[in-house]
Amino acid sequence: MNYFDKLPTITYNGNVVKNLLARSRLSDAVRNARTAFYPYTMDTNDRLDHVSDLYYDNPGYTWLIWLTNNTIDPYYDLPLSEDDFNEHMKSKYGSFALAARKIKLYRNNWYDNTSVAITPAQFASLSNGTQKYYEPVLNNVLNVAKYVRKRHDDTAATNKIQSAVITSVVGTFRVGEEVQTNGTNYAFVTYVGTGSITVQHVNGTLSGTITGQESGATATMGTITTLSTPIPATDVSFWSPVTFLEYEQELNEAKKVINLLDVRYKGQAENDLRRTMATR
Secondary structure, eight states: OOOGSSSSSEEEETEEETTTTOOOOOOOOTOOOTTSEEEOOOOOOOHHHOOOOOOHGGGGGHHHHHHHHTOOOOTSSSOOOOHHHHHHHHHHHHHHHHHHSSEEEEEOOOOTTTTTTEEEEHHSSSOHHTTEEEEEEEOOOOOEEEEEEEEEEEEEESSOOOEEEEEEEEEOTTTOOOOEESSEEEEEEEEEEEEEEEEEEEEEEOOOOEEEEETTEEEEEEEEEEEEEESEEEEGGGEEEEOOOHHHHHHHHHHEEEEEEEEEEEEEEHHHHHHHHTTT
């Protein structure tokens, strides 16, 4: 069944054309059927017409996969191939390297520490503020044998926000760029004023001369004022930065898991499409 054959026609600039903006949806009867959908994980180079041919014995049912997954943009709402993803990173962030360097947010890093356990005595010695990152594991007589990291996917927009007086400024810093004193002491610019700069995602201590990694601007750091510390210094080891590249990779991976409508409901979905398009 060709999806575009079912689109309603309209008159546009004196021409009769298909209304590509028309939208349909699956009926409530289909959506509420418990056995109507099956999860499917796409491979990196999967194409929807191939998936359609594999499951529905016809490559023309890509429209049904779109409807099943509420796809608005058939390109960006579905997983990108490795090459397309890399090009998307370059166009969105300027370069692949910048996407891999710039920080999007901070996340509780329990997933990197699933094999790390501490004894009850070690747990007792922790501050009250950091005990919240652990949960007990009981032995066969229901006594606490050890503590492991609690699996909470908490996020924080940033770890720290600071404002600093700057002097001897050469060039113009850019909002969003990384500034460094060296490879391990860095932050990202959120505001540039006359004689001052505000940064977030602070790693290490900024002092002396800072250099903008995109603008090439330089300045001497003066008095630094900490405006906010969403992640306290005592908690730093329990959090890790997530770069824009990592964030986008996770989104792209999540898009690989789609739903397929059971072939038994294919005919009903076709009837739903004809009916809804005919009423437009």
